[in-house]
Amino acid sequence: MARTWSQAEGSSARPSLSAAVRQALLLLALSAALATGRWAFVGERLPLMADAADYELELAAPLIDVAQARRYYDEGVHLFIDTRASGPGIADSVPGAFVIRPGSFDDDMLALLDIIVPEDRLILFGDGSLALANNVASRLLQRGYPNVELLKGGLGAWRAAGGPLSPRREAEAS
Amino acid sequence: MMRWLSLLCRLAVGGVFIWASLDKLAHPAEFAKAIHHYRLVPYALLHPLALLLPAVEMVAGLALVAGWRRRGAALLCLGMLAVFMIAIGAALARGLDISCGCFNTDGGHGVGMDLFWRDLLLLLACLPPLLTARGGPGVDRDR
Numbered sequence: 001m002a003r004t005w006s007q008a009e010g011s012s013a014r015p016s017l018s019a020a021v022r023q024a025l026l027l028l029a030l031s032a033a034l035a036t037g038r039w040a041f042v043g044e045r046l047p048l049m050a051d052a053a054d055y056e057l058e059l060a061a062p063l064i065d066v067a068q069a070r071r072y073y074d075e076g077v078h079l080f081i082d083t084r085a086s087g088p089g090i091a092d093s094v095p096g097a098f099v100i101r102p103g104s105f106d107d108d109m110l111a112l113l114d115i116i117v118p119e120d121r122l123i124l125f126g127d128g129s130l131a132l133a134n135n136v137a138s139r140l141l142q143r144g145y146p147n148v149e150l151l152k153g154g155l156g157a158w159r160a161a162g163g164p165l166s167p168r169r170e171a172e173a174s
Numbered sequence: 175m176m177r178w179l180s181l182l183c184r185l186a187v188g189g190v191f192i193w194a195s196l197d198k199l200a201h202p203a204e205f206a207k208a209i210h211h212y213r214l215v216p217y218a219l220l221h222p223l224a225l226l227l228p229a230v231e232m233v234a235g236l237a238l239v240a241g242w243r244r245r246g247a248a249l250l251c252l253g254m255l256a257v258f259m260i261a262i263g264a265a266l267a268r269g270l271d272i273s274c275g276c277f278n279t280d281g282g283h284g285v286g287m288d289l290f291w292r293d294l295l296l297l298l299a300c301l302p303p304l305l306t307a308r309g310g311p312g313v314d315r316d317r
Contacts, residue, residue, distance in 0.1 A: 020304060023246020024253075027233050035229035038199060046202045050220040055210050084269030103271040103284060127268045129213055135271075 057130055060138035061148040066161040069123055069151050073163070078121045083132040084155070086170060093168035094125065094158060102135040109143070121147040128154035180302040181241075187251055187299050188238030191231045197278045198228035208275025212261050213268075230254065238303065248304035255297040262290045 039045060064072075072078040073094070080097035084090050093099075098116065100108040109116075116122070122145060126132035130150060137148045151158065159165065198205040206224035209215055215223055230250060237247035258276075265272060265285045274285045283289065 020245035020249045023243040024249045025246075027237055027243055027246050027250055028230065031230040031233040032226060034233060035225045038229065039202075039225050043200070044203065046206065046221050046225060048221055050206065050210075050217040052217050055207070055217070055220075085271040087266045087269055089267035090269045101271060127270060129270075131211070132269070132271060 057134050059130065059150065060134055060141055061124070061150050063130075063152045064123070064149045065152050066157045066163065069125075069158065070161065070163055072121075072123060078123050079116060081122050081124045081133075081136065082155070082168060083124055083126045083136045085132075091168060092165040093155065095164050095166040097125075097169065099168070099170060100124075100136050100140075102132055102139075105136065105139055116145070118144050118146065120145070121149075123149050123151055125151035125158065126154045128156040130154070176302065176306045180306045183299040183302045184238045184241065184244065184248070187296055187303075188235040188247070190296060191235030191251060191254075192239065193235075194277050195228040195231035195235060198224075198275075199232065201279045202228070204279035205275060208273065208279050211270070211272040211275070212265055213270070214261055214264060227254075244303050248300045252297055252300040252304060255293050255300065259290055259293045259297070262293065266290070 039048075069080075073080070080094040082093045082097040082099045083101060085101050085103055086099075098112055100112065122140065124133040124137050124140075130152070133150045133154065137150055140148050153160075202221075202224045205228065206220050209224055209227075210220055231254065234247045234250040234254070237243050238251065262274070262285055266287065270285065272285055274283050274289055276283060276289065
């Protein structure tokens with residue numbers, strides 16, 4: 001009869017998970033002590049409570065709410081720009097929206113060179129946090145596109161407000 | 175055979191965790207920003223997590239390499255890697271274009287599927303030291 005691995009290693013019993021959990025708790029306690037010592041005695045002392053203001057973005061462009069964005073959409077004058085990175089779960093978007101992503105800004109802009117001109121009025125949206133749209137907005141402003149606005153709440157707010165959706169048009173450069 | 179596989183996995187995973195902890199321990203404020211980019215952690219927990227997580231990585235990594243409380247260290251690393259994979263998956267699903275904050279807090283590797291597979295590989299490497307009765311040479315015996 002073939003021996004089990006535990007017999008082969010000279011142990012008669014499988015190691016119990018509860019012992020591993022106890023060990024993990026001990027190591028966690030040591031880690032907490034290390035973190036406390038690091039915080040109290042070494043280098044910069046990070047405040048234990050984060051100030052939300054430290055993490056808020058300095059916006060490069062004006063914000064508009066979803067109602068205003070819907071009006072712009074209905075007028076048909078503005079171009080909508082989807083700034084979300086491609087990936088799982090990114091399937092739909094504002095109908096007609098072009099894709100300009102922070103991670104491939106130059107390639108995406110190159111693909112849209114003949115489509116988007118500096119006179120266009122651009123509505124940028126991302127995943128709701130504004131970080132992506134703000135990143136693209138600041139770079140568009142640097143490139144000479146002055147008419148840029150950010151959609152507050154991103155596509156989530158648009159969807160929640162019942163805004164029309166269609167399958168996302170992936171960037172030609174991707 | 176298993177004990178040598180366990181030893182190899184211990185050294186690999188432990189080394190990666192020690193390496194990963196160094197820059198975060200040195201720059202907790204920058205690491206807090208990296209965590210914040212995932213938008214999963216409330217502000218109240220952001221700084222405590224930025225302080226605690228690198229310490230857990232360091233302690234668990236050292237314990238794995240030394241073979242001290244090996245199975246507990248492997249369990250901790252496995253848990254952390256599972257959380258990292260969930261965070262990466264959540265970031266990808268929401269289309270976040272962020273740096274991972276894995277090894278350095280100054281930019282670094284962007285979040286992508288390659289990171290997900292790397293963490294899965296490391297997670298699997300936690301299993302031999304966790305599940306085997308003996309983990310190769312180390313401070314502990316039969317732990």
